[in-house]
Amino acid sequence: xxxxxxxxxxxxxxxxxxxxxxxxxxxxxxxxxxxxxxxxxxxxxxxxxxxxxxxxxxxxxxxxxxxxxxxxxxxxxxxxxxxxxxxxxxxxxxxxxxxxxxxxxxxxxxxxxxxxxxxxxxxxxxxxxxxxxxxxxxxxxxxxxxxxxxxxxxxxxxxxxxxxxxxxxxxxxxxxxxxxxxxxxxxxxxxxxxxxxxxxxxxxxxxxxxxxxxxxxxxxxxxxxxxxxxxxxxxxxxxxxxxxxxxxxxxxxxxxxxxxxxxxxxxxxxxxxxxxxxxxxxxxxxxxxxxxxxxxxxxxxxxxxxxxxxxxxxxxxxxxxxxxxxxxxxxxxxxxxxxxxxxxxxxxxxxxxxxxxxxxxxxxxxxxxxxxxxxxxxxxxxxxxxxxxxxxxxxxxxxxxxxxxxxxxxxxxxxxxxxxxxxxxxxxxxxxxxxxxxxxxxxxxxxxxxxxxxxxxxxxxxxxxxxxxxxxxxxxxxxxxxxxxxxxxxxxxxxxxxxxxxxxxxxxxxxxxxxxxxxxxxxxxxxxxxxxxxxxxxxxxxxxxxxxxxxxxxxxxxxxxxxxxxxxxxxxxxxxxxxxxxxxxxxxxxxxxxxxxxxxxxxxxxxxxxxxxxxxxxxxxxxxxxxxxxxxxxxxxxxxxxxxxxxxxxxxxxxxx
Numbered sequence: 001x002x003x004x005x006x007x008x009x010x011x012x013x014x015x016x017x018x019x020x021x022x023x024x025x026x027x028x029x030x031x032x033x034x035x036x037x038x039x040x041x042x043x044x045x046x047x048x049x050x051x052x053x054x055x056x057x058x059x060x061x062x063x064x065x066x067x068x069x070x071x072x073x074x075x076x077x078x079x080x081x082x083x084x085x086x087x088x089x090x091x092x093x094x095x096x097x098x099x100x101x102x103x104x105x106x107x108x109x110x111x112x113x114x115x116x117x118x119x120x121x122x123x124x125x126x127x128x129x130x131x132x133x134x135x136x137x138x139x140x141x142x143x144x145x146x147x148x149x150x151x152x153x154x155x156x157x158x159x160x161x162x163x164x165x166x167x168x169x170x171x172x173x174x175x176x177x178x179x180x181x182x183x184x185x186x187x188x189x190x191x192x193x194x195x196x197x198x199x200x201x202x203x204x205x206x207x208x209x210x211x212x213x214x215x216x217x218x219x220x221x222x223x224x225x226x227x228x229x230x231x232x233x234x235x236x237x238x239x240x241x242x243x244x245x246x247x248x249x250x251x252x253x254x255x256x257x258x259x260x261x262x263x264x265x266x267x268x269x270x271x272x273x274x275x276x277x278x279x280x281x282x283x284x285x286x287x288x289x290x291x292x293x294x295x296x297x298x299x300x301x302x303x304x305x306x307x308x309x310x311x312x313x314x315x316x317x318x319x320x321x322x323x324x325x326x327x328x329x330x331x332x333x334x335x336x337x338x339x340x341x342x343x344x345x346x347x348x349x350x351x352x353x354x355x356x357x358x359x360x361x362x363x364x365x366x367x368x369x370x371x372x373x374x375x376x377x378x379x380x381x382x383x384x385x386x387x388x389x390x391x392x393x394x395x396x397x398x399x400x401x402x403x404x405x406x407x408x409x410x411x412x413x414x415x416x417x418x419x420x421x422x423x424x425x426x427x428x429x430x431x432x433x434x435x436x437x438x439x440x441x442x443x444x445x446x447x448x449x450x451x452x453x454x455x456x457x458x459x460x461x462x463x464x465x466x467x468x469x470x471x472x473x474x475x476x477x478x479x480x481x482x483x484x485x486x487x488x489x490x491x492x493x494x495x496x497x498x499x500x501x502x503x504x505x506x507x508x509x510x511x512x513x514x515x516x517x518x519x520x521x522x523x524x525x526x527x528x529x530x531x532x533x534x535x536x537x538x539x540x541x542x543x544x545x546x547x548x549x550x551x552x553x554x555x556x557x558x559x560x561x562x563x564x565x566x567x568x569x570x571x572x573x574x575x576x577x578x579x580x581x582x583x584x585x586x587x588x589x590x591x592x593x594x595x596x597x598x599x600x601x602x603x604x605x606x607x608x609x610x611x612x613x614x615x616x617x618x619x620x621x622x623x624x625x626x627x628x629x630x631x632x633x634x635x636x637x638x639x640x641x642x643x644x645x646x647x648x649x650x651x652x653x654x655x656x657x
Contacts, residue, residue: 003175005057010036012060016067019096021273026105026202029195031277033168037192037370041332042289047146047562049170049362069092074329074631082470104204104491108211108219112194115216117277120186126173126231126521131584133158134159134166134234135182141170142180143546144563150343151614152563159345162336164287165239168192189234194219197475200482204491206451211491218495220511222478224502226384226398226470227437227463231510233646234357236289243285244468245475247299250278251306252415275325278303283328287336290349294437295468298331298430302423302612309419344614349445365447374458375439382459384470385503393501395435395462395470402473415482431469434644438465528581532621534567535642537585539619543644546588558617558644564646565590567615571623574599590615607654610647618645618656630656 010032011049016529018028036052038542068089097416123137125553133155141147141163153159172188173181203320204211223230223238230238278299285296308314308320340346365371384393393401406427410420438461451457478497482490505513514521520578529537544564558564566586568579572595579593592613596606598620606629610618620630622641630639645656 002053005053006171007174009060012064013056014079014461015097015100016063016093018100019064019067019093020070022148022274024103024199025096025100026103026109026198026200029198031214031280033192033195034243034280036171037164037167037284038328038332040171041163044146044163044167047144047172049145052171058316067156080590095310102205102209102597104209104215105198105201106210106217107209108201108279109195109198110558111212111216112219115186116194118189119165120190121183122518123186124182124518124525125185125233125584126524127229127235128580129235130233130566131415134578135185136160136165137163138169138173138185138234138561138586139180139584140590141166142173143560143588147339148563148590149561149566149586151616152590154342154563154583154590155344156565156590156592157344157348159343160336160340160347160350161290162287162292164284164290164292164332164502165189165234165236166193166302167215168239169234184444185234188232189239193223193230193239195244196246196510197222198480199246200479201491202492203483208488208491211495214495215491215587220497221419221502221504222475223467223471223497224385224504224507225474225498227467228251228506228609229464230467230509231506232514235464235465235467237291238471240285240288240292240295241468241471243288243472243640245472245479247278247281247285247296247303248416248427248472249445249479250281251303252419253474253483270514273324276328277320277458279325279328282325283332284416285335290347291468292467293329293333293435295332295472298434300326300329302426302430304427305422306419309422360558362554365443367450367453368443370453371439371458374453375462376456377444377455378458378462379435382462383453384459384466384505385461386459386463387503387505389503389505391500395459395466398470399428399431399435402431405477406473409477409480414484415520418475427473431466431578434469435462435466438462441465470549482585511631525581528578529585530578533578533582533585536582536598536619537622537641539644540566540586540589544589560588563590564617565592565613566617566619566648567613567616568593569610569618569620570595571621572600578656596627598623598630603632606609610654611649616647618647619643 012030014025014032017023017032018025021028023031040052040057042048043051054413064141125131132134136154137158148154152382155161162165169185169188169192170185172191176184201212201215204215223241227235227238227241276376282296282300283349285299286292303325308319311318341635379394380396381394382393383389384398385392403424405422406415409415410424413420441457442449442461446452446461453460454580478494479640482494484490543558544560546560566589568582568591569594570579575593575595579591583591592615594609594613598608618641631637633639634645635655636657639656646657648655
């Protein structure tokens with residue numbers, strides 16, 4: 001029932017808002033998704049995410065009433081894809097719905113909304129980065145209903161990773177009220193990403209929309225042009241790619257608002273929308289990943305410059321209005337940074353980066369020569385989508401291809417004037433600059449990550465971190481091309497281009513082929529959960545209730561409320577990988593592990609190590625020692641391994657209760 005309410009609400013919001021704002025339904029799909037993420041972002045601070053179940057239908061009902069009795073934004077437009085030519089009230093809304101519901105953009109998305117949940121129904125989390133953070137953090141959001149309390153966030157080593165794309169996944173996951181569903185998380189991830197491709201198809205209407213099933217396949221394969229990680233995991237770089245590309249699109253798209261921006265009598269709502277849409281996309285881009293602000297800055301520079309160059313009369317007032325597009329990203333970026341500072345959420349990467357910027361403590365990687373050789377070889381020779389397919393272009397060739405395609409768009413006046421020339425020059429420079437940043441990152445932040453010492457490993461890094469440039473630019477180019485005419489040639493070229501450039505085996509594997517590997521994937525996860533970890537997870541399950549608050553239960557349980565952290569004491573060996581898998585299973589309980597052989601550590605050293613985890617509870621795996629300093633910390637003088645203790649500090653001494 002929850003899913004039905006949200007599907008109807010989402011569609012009503014997209015239809016009615018698109019009708020009121022005179023924007024095509026295909027354009028509204030990514031806009032509604034992005035607006036939804038910003039609403040969830042605000043709700044998550046108070047752990048009020050579940051309020052979206054009330055807000056969505058209320059918003060849909062309010063917009064519907066206003067659409068039936070209020071006035072539309074702007075005046076008539078010539079393009080039926082923009083829902084024009086309709087009268088007001090019910091007749092106007094029905095006319096808009098008829099025109100837009102028959103466009104390939106909407107039909108393709110409906111197909112994807114049906115197919116993706118079915119094909120992803122068995123998918124589980126397998127990618128290391130998902131286990132390490134993306135899935136673990138999402139699981140915490142699901143059970144807590146928002147952001148965790150101070151020192152209670154899971155995956156503490158990645159504390160300041162932004163939550164933007166997480167909230168899109170949460171929106172689908174929360175529709176299962178019984179348990180956390182990894183398959184629904186993948187469904188949310190893909191439906192959010194793919195919505196950004198739908199505007200490319202908005203002018204394919206009428207009988208030509210029969211190609212929608214093929215466009216759905218092409219949309220799925222689009223990411224495989226320059227990224228494969230999104231087919232098996234929650235790769236935030238791919239989401240940033242679609243957001244970055246859409247920001248570029250909003251700078252150049254031929255909308256009524258854009259064409260009329262210099263007219264004194266331009267409708268106020270239309271003029272506001274011209275700023276709000278890119279501002280919303282930039283706001284989500286900033287909180288998509290830690291590198292989101294970099295891509296938001298690139299996008300903002302291109303957007304502002306393009307708009308200013310297209311002005312017939314540049315005035316201070318117009319420039320200030322354009323600058324207001326930065327309000328959205330400034331709000332989300334500043335609020336997240338402040339939140340992380342207050343809650344002491346800092347990643348290892350951020351700490352390392354700050355150290356490099358402010359001191360000479362680390363210096364360059366001792367493998368700098370090997371990294372350099374691997375980077376050059378990978379950049380110029382390795383396929384950007386990792387494995388070999390029909391057309392295997394290295395990153396350097398993709399960079400050249402993007403530059404050539406932009407020049408062709410300029411030559412054929414699909415991107416005319418000084419603004420078009422600026423894009424042809426600026427976008428390749430952005431790509432070169434970011435690839436340079438990737439190289440520098442391997443000499444500094446990733447200085448000891450030896451998996452990148454050869455070209456085969458390095459291309460994985462270049463491909464993943466460079467995805468916002470390659471996929472974002474290809475989306476931008478595809479949009480400009482698809483808007484040029486209505487002869488059918490545009491769609492055919494798009495389909496052929498995706499077919500030639502994408503990684504078809506990986507696209508198939510991500511859609512359905514992963515099922516052939518499910519048994520092995522489950523076994524890998526299970527193998528990392530040994531008997532000690534199974535006992536640990538069982539103790540957590542027996543003592544901690546993650547489904548209710550203290551007010552709703554009895555006093556014999558520990559209630560998760562805003563989250564809690566447990567310090568797990570291992571036996572002195574190295575368990576990083578095993579601990580990561582255990583922490584994912586334990587989420588939303590935050591687990592930090594320390595490893596000591598109890599006989600080889602003093603009470604003071606042990607107490608300090610535990611205090612640095614900021615944990616409220618302690619659990620120690622079994623060790624063959626009795627009569628240790630641990631006995632002095634418990635009331636009855638006998639410490640029990642395999643038991644959950646509450647940590648209390650009295651006069652600088654740690655006590656366990």
